[in-house]
Amino acid sequence: MSTSLRDVRDQRGEVVAVAQLGGGMVEVSARLPHLAGVAKPGQFAQLRCGGSTTPLLRRPFSVAWTEDDVASFVLAPVGVGTRRLAALRPGEPLDALGPLGQGFTVSGATRALCVSGGLGCAPFPLLIRALRRAGTQTVTVVSGAASAARLYPAARFARGDPGVHVEQVTEDGSRGRRGLVTDAVPAHLDGASTAVYACGPTPMMVALARILQGSPAPPIAQVSLEAPMGCGYGTCLGCALPVRGADGQAWTLCCREGPVMDVETVDWDELMTLPPAHVA
């Protein structure tokens, strides 16, 4: 009997800018006053090209940035939906239903560590701004990708804020440290004073969960998860994620109780058995 959709609107925005970020990544910005006004870091919106019914379902995207009445999303063309969204041009309509889901817990932890893998970068710009406004002194981002071309530009995490430090990691070593993004995590953990936030592919999140299990508990340890979605607003029951329930294994709804979840809530073993959502 959820009543948490009072803030949700379906608004038709106009695309105002489309920026190519390299590696196929695109930032789409649209005039969406409602979403830009009320979205909290980690929340998402269900997007489609204005009025389009092909593909049938909308696609979920984190709100990456908001500025006045404009909301921005970061995406890459991986399938039919993202291909069409990435091809939008200024002036074209974009439908956004949102904001949806539970965002990150933003509290005044002294330090914060953001672990970003590939397109998992998307929720961080908004989160980082909120953390800094809430008093977090230093935000460290460890940002990983397969190669330099696929790294989210470091400057877009910080947006000019000197309290934000970005460390880059690439699998092929073409920029920054060579290896997996999680290799860079332990050095930045220091228990109770550093909040940890992560978004990226499942194996990355699993590795992070394992690192955290062997470390002193951070005040906040949250991940943003994905599940294929029918509705995005808690009605279809399609976006089940495995969690550790009171009496063993259970499901929760990614779109309503997530996409941000506490690390220890997630049933990582079960999650590892699921195929990646994107079917190529």
Next chain:
Amino acid sequence: MSTSLRDVRDQRGEVVAVAQLGGGMVEVSARLPHLAGVAKPGQFAQLRCGGSTTPLLRRPFSVAWTEDDVASFVLAPVGVGTRRLAALRPGEPLDALGPLGQGFTVSGATRALCVSGGLGCAPFPLLIRALRRAGTQTVTVVSGAASAARLYPAARFARGDPGVHVEQVTEDGSRGRRGLVTDAVPAHLDGASTAVYACGPTPMMVALARILQGSPAPPIAQVSLEAPMGCGYGTCLGCALPVRGADGQAWTLCCREGPVMDVETVDWDELMTLPPAHVA
């Protein structure tokens, strides 16, 4: 065992111009060297936005004009396929399979009368050029539409040729003669010296067929017909049209034996029982 497809190619062209002709009519021109080189008046091509599989089937359009390696089509957004084609922009790809079907018989009749209803204008520019090149002295076009806004611009029939005369008819009288385009036909018929060509909605063609039945036989009396098409090249057997067969009623394939047919071949009574192809 048709072997008439040797000239047919599936070519990806690039849109070079899109002209708004008023009343929603659009002329789309694309660099399609093969089609532009070999298409004969009355033939058509199966079009789709380059590589697109939505909608599933291509759409048939008369070749309206050719100039060097560019072929042009005239269409209006009436459904999903034409909406997408009409929204093409210069630089975008257009797939054309053609030329398909049997075109008009172009012989050296002294005079020709072209009866054009609404979007039935499409095949005439190319036909008129061919008639004049083949020695026809005068081409008269009676061009009808519901209202002035929906008339194909008279100058696009003639393209500067002084031997082409255009008489306009509108149902609401907003330009030219008020009435149905067929009202203007009898005055231009003069039996054996005037070839008659027609393209337009079924009721118009039926009315014309009736007028011709009561007049001295023209040397050529041909209509360009439409049928919903699966393939456009004689394989699916989907585009049956009713004709007067040797032993009564029969079917023929619009895409292979048509779209241009002799007036007396068509079984007009049967054709009248069919619903218009466009389902709104």
Next chain:
Amino acid sequence: MPELQVDLGRGLRLSNPVGLASGTAGFGFELADLVDLDRIGALYTKGTTRMPRAGNPPPRVAETAGGMLNSIGLQNPGVEHVATVYAPLFSQWRCAVIVNVAGATVDEYVQCVRILDGADGIAGYELNISCPNIAHGLDLGRDPGEAARLTAAVRAVTERCIVVKLSPNVSDIGAVAAAVESAGADAISAVNTFVGLKMHRQARRPVLAGSGTGGLSGPAIKPLAVAAVAAVRAAVRIPVIGVGGIIDTGDAVDFIIAGADAVQIGTATFPDPSTAVRIVDGLTEHLAMVGISHLSELRWHPQEPTIGLFAAAGVAPPP
């Protein structure tokens, strides 16, 4: 002003023919903030079972060309929760709330309806004899005799309107429809989802968990659902509720032409929660445009001779 009211029988009169399909509107609360439930004719709840169900493991949904597959597995809080906690709140909306009931045995259905019959706020029942996503979910719906036995058993315990929701995954849907009509169904809804399978190309196995199959819904199935409705219409006299792939007013009109008295909007609500309300307005406009006063006048009567559209418009054929 055209008249949109529809009578489903047993005194159940819907203010308009547009409903939200089972499984795509929860129990109302889930989307009450997004859909004006006072404006639609009916809300068909998520399938309700005797005991609570946690549903199937994920992934539970997958998209296909013009459609989606789902294998939710009837996640629901169980009939007692629905009867005691939810039902008392249904009357806050002006739409009729029809509880969709599912089970694996006739007895489970009977028990559910008995329990629900004790609660106010429930306008009727939709018996889901056609869920492809639970073991035995299809058995009761594939055999006309079994379907009739189930309908008669439920009929015996309630005076409320009984809608029976048919599966399209059968050789002869008309036979099942006729059987449940004789057994006392007040109306029929057609159709539930079609059994489909999507493969995960890298994993080389189905995308969806479990057996891998799911139920296909959305525009892809619309022509199949319209055919099913026409077949059901030809087999029964009771009201038929058409469902399958409706995304706009025109789609709803197509079902009504095929013989439906009412419609349900399912998948289309997901990408666009306003779909159903837009269709309510659209139907009113459509009636005005066509110049008739009741939707039933749109119906196609296959027995009547075909008159060509042009001929009907007064264009005389040549002599």
Next chain:
Amino acid sequence: MPELQVDLGRGLRLSNPVGLASGTAGFGFELADLVDLDRIGALYTKGTTRMPRAGNPPPRVAETAGGMLNSIGLQNPGVEHVATVYAPLFSQWRCAVIVNVAGATVDEYVQCVRILDGADGIAGYELNISCPNIAHGLDLGRDPGEAARLTAAVRAVTERCIVVKLSPNVSDIGAVAAAVESAGADAISAVNTFVGLKMHRQARRPVLAGSGTGGLSGPAIKPLAVAAVAAVRAAVRIPVIGVGGIIDTGDAVDFIIAGADAVQIGTATFPDPSTAVRIVDGLTEHLAMVGISHLSELRWHPQEPTIGLFAAAGVAPPP
């Protein structure tokens, strides 16, 4: 170099698994100028009947979301013409030509196959027991016993490969598959089109002529066809030919994962005649990419335990 050859039984070896589906490639001549018939594995001809058929009145085709309806009504020149005029010319192409045979009675099928058996150039038969567009077209295909009787009768008169093409418009396609296998079918193709109906909103009747229904094909039905193939695969051991909605290599791979040994491309050839040849090339590339030598290695074995993709990739779960 990966191996694309497929053995359909009775000595019928296809050079590759990609065929053109019946009714979408005529008898080869219609599209030989557009499709390189030397590059594909097989061409399944338009349905051939004992006597010539003029087909159904128009309109015969209509588009739907991601699909098309057809009601061609088996227009064909009759089996004698096919045997005497067409068959001698089939050997000009390197693809196997399999003649699709249809009829209203067992006897008609037997007569057709007898006549065709006298002609060279024919690699085998595909018995269409599933055409939704002619009276009685579905009767033989819906009942396992009838389907078996038909198969056995044809088996008795030919040594050539018999493919039986199943209808998806049944409650249990696996049962029909098992029945025709026991009766001597060499292979099974699945599926034919689904019964669908599209309305003409202004005319308030079906778009297609006659009863108004047609067969739905195209991407819309792909998940349903894949499900049917998996069900057939589970029921039989003979080769299965998957058909329904394939438009690219990935679609073909999906059918092979589901249990198909070969595939047919139908509707997709209409908008893009090069589809089948592109898929032949695409399958070769796919095998190379995945690093296996035969398509059958792609097959999903439902009995084998599921291993998560990540786990398979060596990512260890947390302790």
